[in-house]
Amino acid sequence: xxxxxxxxxxxxxxxxxxxxxxxxxxxxxxxxxxxxxxxxxxxxxxxxxxxxxxxxxxxxxxxxxxxxxxxxxxxxxxxxxxxxxxxxxxxxxxxxxxxxxxxxxxxxxxxxxxxxxxxxxxxxxxxxxxxxxxxxxxxxxxxxxxxxxxxxxxxxxxxxxxxxxxxxxxxxxxxxxxxxxxxxxxxxxxxxxxxxxxxxxxxxxxxxxxxxxxxxxxxxxxxxxxxxxxxxxxxxxxxxxxxxxxxxxxxxxxxxxxxxxxxxxxxxxxxxxxxxxxxxxxxxxxxxxxxxxxxxxxxxxxxxxxxxxxxxxxxxxxxxxxxxxxxxxxxxxxxxxxxxxxxxxxxxxxxxxxxxxxxxxxxxxxxxxxxxxxxxxxxxxxxxxxxxxxxxxxxxxxxxxxxxxxxxxxxxxxxxxxxxxxxxxxxxxxxxxxxxxxxxxxxxxxxxxxxxxxxxxxxxxxxxxxxxxxxxxxxxxxxxxxxx
Numbered sequence: 001x002x003x004x005x006x007x008x009x010x011x012x013x014x015x016x017x018x019x020x021x022x023x024x025x026x027x028x029x030x031x032x033x034x035x036x037x038x039x040x041x042x043x044x045x046x047x048x049x050x051x052x053x054x055x056x057x058x059x060x061x062x063x064x065x066x067x068x069x070x071x072x073x074x075x076x077x078x079x080x081x082x083x084x085x086x087x088x089x090x091x092x093x094x095x096x097x098x099x100x101x102x103x104x105x106x107x108x109x110x111x112x113x114x115x116x117x118x119x120x121x122x123x124x125x126x127x128x129x130x131x132x133x134x135x136x137x138x139x140x141x142x143x144x145x146x147x148x149x150x151x152x153x154x155x156x157x158x159x160x161x162x163x164x165x166x167x168x169x170x171x172x173x174x175x176x177x178x179x180x181x182x183x184x185x186x187x188x189x190x191x192x193x194x195x196x197x198x199x200x201x202x203x204x205x206x207x208x209x210x211x212x213x214x215x216x217x218x219x220x221x222x223x224x225x226x227x228x229x230x231x232x233x234x235x236x237x238x239x240x241x242x243x244x245x246x247x248x249x250x251x252x253x254x255x256x257x258x259x260x261x262x263x264x265x266x267x268x269x270x271x272x273x274x275x276x277x278x279x280x281x282x283x284x285x286x287x288x289x290x291x292x293x294x295x296x297x298x299x300x301x302x303x304x305x306x307x308x309x310x311x312x313x314x315x316x317x318x319x320x321x322x323x324x325x326x327x328x329x330x331x332x333x334x335x336x337x338x339x340x341x342x343x344x345x346x347x348x349x350x351x352x353x354x355x356x357x358x359x360x361x362x363x364x365x366x367x368x369x370x371x372x373x374x375x376x377x378x379x380x381x382x383x384x385x386x387x388x389x390x391x392x393x394x395x396x397x398x399x400x401x402x403x404x405x406x407x408x409x410x411x412x413x414x415x416x417x418x419x420x421x422x423x424x425x426x427x428x429x430x431x432x433x434x435x436x437x438x439x440x441x442x443x444x445x446x447x448x449x450x451x452x453x454x455x456x457x458x459x460x461x462x463x464x465x466x467x468x469x470x471x472x473x474x475x476x477x478x479x480x481x482x483x484x
Contacts, residue, residue: 001483003440005032007047009387010429013463016045019430024482026434044443047462048430049390051133051439051480052367053397056235056275056305056351059137059156060116060149062123062365064107064357065091084118085110092358097240097314100358101209104173107357108144116152123355123365124160130366131439131478134165136235136273136401138204141192142174143184150192154199167401169202169235176205176222177215193230203227204235207249220253224260227270233402234272239279242315242333248279254294254302263299271402275305275353278315278333285343292344303400304346306335306392307353308377309370310360337392338378338385349396350374350389367393368472375470386466387428395427428465438481441473 001021008017016032064087090103139149157166170193176186205223207216227234239248295302311334340346355365371389375381444459462468
């Protein structure tokens with residue numbers, strides 16, 4: 001494959017390059033030859049970028065607010081169980097976190113195998129069209145869903161093999177050490193790890209749903225030990241609150257990781273990801289510096305994932321009738337990802353979390369739209385910021401998943417062990433020898449203008465990372481390049 005007259009990030013945007021791409025490797029980059037006919041402009045040049053990544057997305061809960069009853073004109077359900085359930089009564093009413101948990105629990109009771117497969121396939125196909133090539137997918141295992149979500153994920157992993165690197169996370173959304181169902185939830189999760197271990201790469205839990213601090217600590221401790229025993233990546237939904245009177249549990253996670261000897265016992269490349277962590281937005285600079293220091297001093301492979309689309313919708317709601325006088329005061333809480341990276345050197349990235357359910361009823365799940373939101377959210381308006389925000393939905397997101405840029409995705413092979421120079425790989429620049437798919441951004445020649453103006457209006461060209469982050473290109477102008 002030869003990509004002619006391409007624009008490459010980090011190089012002069014007026015220069016054009018011919019890029020040879022073989023076996024998913026950039027084998028040669030050379031200056032493009034000038035067009036033979038200089039009297040007219042050549043066709044618009046495409047921009048080449050690294051592909052996008054979802055490091056934290058819920059596969060089984062996607063599109064619960066979308067009607068799928070008539071998804072195919074020739075579909076004739078063979079039985080009641082084949083029908084796609086109706087979730088229309090589960091649209092948000094007060095939009096609270098408690099309601100989202102309750103509505104999602106009700107939705108889970110209606111899941112069917114075909115419904116799980118269809119909604120998951122829609123999410124992955126949409127993500128592919130947006131430029132995503134790797135995805136950590138949370139699937140819930142509990143006393144209600146049993147292994148049905150996991151079965152659907154395994155089926156989807158096979159269906160999208162060679163197109164999407166699907167990393168399955170067996171996930172406990174519900175309590176494991178409290179409530180009447182804790183014991184059964186634990187039993188179902190252990191069964192999943194034991195019987196489907198070849199398919200599961202990540203263990204995920206939600207300590208804050210336990211009904212006591214003691215139970216939450218047991219949840220964390222058990223998850224660390226179990227991830228080590230099964231050689232899994234570890235992923236916690238953690239500290240999802242804005243309550244300054246509650247101590248952040250991130251300190252307990254770091255302490256238990258040290259006590260359990262994660263750095264010594266875990267296989268190379270196994271990461272620990274902490275998602276949400278909105279409580280950290282109440283940290284002082286001193287506390288954030290302490291956090292960075294503890295992670296660095298312990299050599300822990302900890303990554304934080306900010307989930308702004310969910311967090312902005314969920315966090316900082318007024319206190320109801322009693323809080324009437326402060327209803328205009330709604331602090332929002334989502335991880336300050338840009339500052340965490342730039343000021344403190346903490347590993348962090350971004351993801352969309354949920355798409356189309358009571359936790360996040362808005363948004364398309366497009367990682368580039370998320371990076372674009374970050375410009376305003378983090379007041380990050382420089383060229384350097386734009387590159388960093390792109391990395392947060394690309395290379396930094398992949399590192400959180402334990403994937404280097406050189407993973408042989410198309411073969412579904414495990415990632416290489418991290419190299420000592422890994423930090424230098426968090427870049428949008430493309431060099432000879434780089435392995436992995438590419439994302440091609442096409443430029444249009446003219447603005448598609450309705451009506452008859454009698455004149456063709458030249459389209460603005462996207463020639464650098466900043467252009468793509470500030471104004472994400474339409475999905476039909478994105479193309480994933482892979483070969484080999």
